Amino acid sequence: MRRTKAFIPTTKEAPSDATLPSHIFLARAGFISQVAAGLYNYMPLAKRVIKKIENIINEEMTKVGAQEVELSFVTPADLWAESGRIEKFGKELLRFKDRKGNLFVLGPTHEEMMVDMVRNRITSYKNLPLNLYQIKTKFRDEARPRFGLMRGREFIMKDGYSFHANTQDLDREFDAMEAAYKKILTRLGLDFRVVEADSGAIGGSGSKELMVLADSGEDTIAVCSKCEYGANIEAASRSARGAIPEAPEAEFNKFLTPDTKTIDDLAEFFKVDPYYTVKCVAKRVVYEDESEIVLFFVRGCDNLQEVKAINATDALDIVDVTEEELAEIGLVPGFIGPLDQDKAKHVIDSDLKDAKDLICGANEKDYHFVGVDLGVISEVAYFADIAEVNEGDICPHCNGKLSFTKGIEVGHIFKLGTTYSEALKAEFLDENGKSQPFIMGTYGMGVSRLVAAVIEQHHDENGCIWTPATAPYMVNIMISNIKDEEQVAVGEKLYKELQDAGVEVMLDDRKERFGFKMKDAELIGFPYTVIIGKELVNGNVQIYTRNTKAKDAVAKDAVFEKVMELLS
RNA sequence: CGGGGUGUAGCUCAGUAUGGUUAGAGUACUUGGUUUGGGACCAAGGGGCCGAAGGUUCGAGUCCUUUCACCCCGACCA
Structure with a gap:
């Protein structure tokens, strides 16, 4: 893509209401624009990042045998009445009537819809287990949306649902999904922790949250210094205290x-x-x-x-x-x-x-x-x-000490049990010809929230620092002075070579000064920027690495190989 | 949903206590020129129903009423 043709409206000033780095930089760098409270447009750069995250999710879901579907965004209110959640969700459900006066709801999550699709179509234990998922816009009319993509009313979520004949099989699937989710977050380049969560209102026999570690996270999690134990503060437990202070002596x-x-x-x-x-x-x-x-x-x-x-x-x-x-x-x-x-x-x-x-x-x-x-x-x-639990309390699994950290909840996996299959009468025949409700699991991952989470964890005072798996473009070629014909020639040549090699590359061919284009590149956060500038008189260009801020001189004839080496 | 705040140029904001020519700045944008290694400089331009509706007044961005939107703190958030 040529920067002169690209729709990337960067700004020097942040929107007055943005407080989080992800909100400020995604807005300033021209990724998102706000439409109304909790509603955002994804501009070309954001769309590319979202697609990359979705591709990784799709790949990992396919590997574990989950099948992608897409359910209608508009859902009949009847289904929500059937499960009883039209009351529970309350005002978060955006309701409206069609021309015939029928009541509909914009899907905030799709348990009901998925169960409705599967019931009476899967009717035998022989066709279980089944894991279906979709990546789709959701709408929750939150009382107070905030923090940009972190907590919008409209957001993109991967939501998956599994159906099983028995709880052992659900446990197996749950573990498989946890492993897949960990792999996705690892591939995205995120530092995260899987923590035990409160299963609270929805019931079920267990749930875990995937937390991206970042100071701006809305959740407090307790983590063990020695073992893998981690839990949301709402669910964290501890073992009996070790160092008990001296007891006061007194008769009753x-x-x-x-x-x-x-x-x-x-x-x-x-x-x-x-x-x-x-x-x-x-x-x-x-x-x-x-x-x-x-x-x-x-x-x-x-x-x-x-x-x-x-x-x-x-x-x-x-x-x-x-x-x-x-x-x-x-x-x-x-x-x-x-x-x-x-x-x-x-x-x-x-x-x-x-x-x-x-x-x-x-x-x-x-x-x-x-x-x-x-x-x-x-x-x-x-x-x-x-x-x-308090910081310094003893881990329930080992003798390590618990400490607190902040996390962004990007995933939540749940052993649902039969809550929805019973409510919606979704049943199958077991080996004995007996009717049983499906035993279900549900697995959510916030795609648009992940975009924000990447930046919360990877940014500096100058802007975004995309990880290799999430970068909208891997390489930015910056021609320092567009009036210098030799610089232009070298830049155009490299641009073509990289494009032919299938590299996602941006060519900054704007008639702007060096500093302006560098600030812009840092704000957007390309992992690498090839600077074609004054070093060219010595036959050199430079490769600027965004996360280390290092500028390394490379002979102009070797730059293509060098870039390919960096990307491999 | 409770409490608070803000709506004026694409963006960030002055101007509103005390009503008075043609509503301002910075930035962004257009054109021309200079400049070309860290968000340059000079000059000339285009861009506004002052959130909306009603009212008071000779006269309203400014005062009054109503309303809408957005933001912040909290509650809420499978």
């Missing part, structure tokens, strides 16, 4: 503790480590048609993990409560404890099961209990893992 007793409403006050008052205090987090737990106040107890050194708390209570949601609401049911904020108190339901963190030497609220203003042994209620109380 009630103490006057005026104005010690916080854990810090309490630990200071008794001169004990917060580990031995019991923190109460009161929340309103919301169910489908009712709600109640639940008291969550964790150690003073821990914090409540809300997703875990939701799972522990089978709630739809958890919201804050005010001191007034607590006072109404006779609770005294700052002095709430799990003993001798029946005003609200309790959930106690499993780390507190049978714990001794504790200090907790006495459910009476200005009083705490000391020397508490929770063993006395271990039979009657409800214990669950509800504490958020």
Whole structure:
């Protein structure tokens, strides 16, 4: 492509609302343009990158036997009613009526559609397993789209669905898909981590997220320093603490503790480590048609993990409560404890099961209990893992320490089980002629989000640094001075040679100055730029490598071979 | 969905408290010239329903009402 003919509208200034590097540089370098909130046009460079990512996904999916399909973007609302998700998704579903008044939904994901296509067509265990996928635009009317391609309302996703006769086969497929996804991200040149995820609302027996590591990621993940363990903070667990601080010595007793409403006050008052205090987090737990106040107890050194708390209570949601609401049911904020108190339901963190030497609220203003042994209620109380892991906690699989890092969720693989096949009555006959619902897996990968993720992980102050597998063009030939006939001749020759060799090459033949064209090349992020400029009087050109910023002189007659060598 | 902010040239923004000739700058674009190794310089140009609708006024980018859009913080996000 000749730069003089290419539609690549680069700008010096970033859109005023862009904050993330990927958003700023993709906009400035002429990859994307915003249309409305969460809607973007992909201009030629972005389209090329997307195609490259899609090709890699297609190749790896083909290798593991998945078949590509394409389902209608517009989906009948009836299907969503059948699965019950028209309620669950709520306003995220963009609904509209056709001329006949029938209600339709723009597909935000395609479980229903895929199950509908397969049901009554695959009816025997002999035709299982089956893995179908598509790469397609999705639409979710998010309340707050942001961060450019990272979180749009319209986005491109690869979504795959597998159908199995038994759970062992689903497990096998799940592992195969994890391996394939890892291979895709490796080929794309990304630094990533597979982490355990919360399976939450959708149910199912397990899920993993593929996280591209980047500071701007919206998810916090806990990773082990020694082994492969990694988990989303919402699902991360830890093994029992190793170095336990020295226990305070005290007989069970009630103490006057005026104005010690916080854990810090309490630990200071008794001169004990917060580990031995019991923190109460009161929340309103919301169910489908009712709600109640639940008291969550964790150690003073821990914090409540809300997703875990939701799972522990089978709630739809958890919201804050005010001191007034607590006072109404006779609770005294700052002095709430799990003993001798029946005003609200309790959930106690499993780390507190049978714990001794504790200090907790006495459910009476200005009083705490000391020397508490929770063993006395271990039979009657409800214990669950509800504490958020802390940095430095011990890995649940080895003795390594957990540390936190930020990740961009680019993939999520799920063991769905029979949630959708049951709802949609999608069944097959097993070996015994018995009707069974399909056992399903679902595998998503955000294609347009990957474009952003590459840049979040690979950029510098000057712009994009595309990895070899994602670069819209591998080589940029920059003719420094377009009025210099010799430079033009050398550039045109190399351009033709590389094109003939099948290399994706851009020829910057614009009548601009050296600095302008270099800044532009760096902003766009071509892996290599061949500079044909003032070195030519010595018979040399230079190869500029984007990620190292190195400029290496090469004899003009050797440059074609040198470039081919770099690309191989 | 709660709280806050912003809409003026393709882009980034002045101008709005106190209404008053023909609405500005930078950048980008066009033309000519100079320049040619890190987003050059000079000159001349083209480009605006001041988000939309209604109102107040002799007169509205500026004041009032309504509305739409976009952004930020939070909640939400299989």
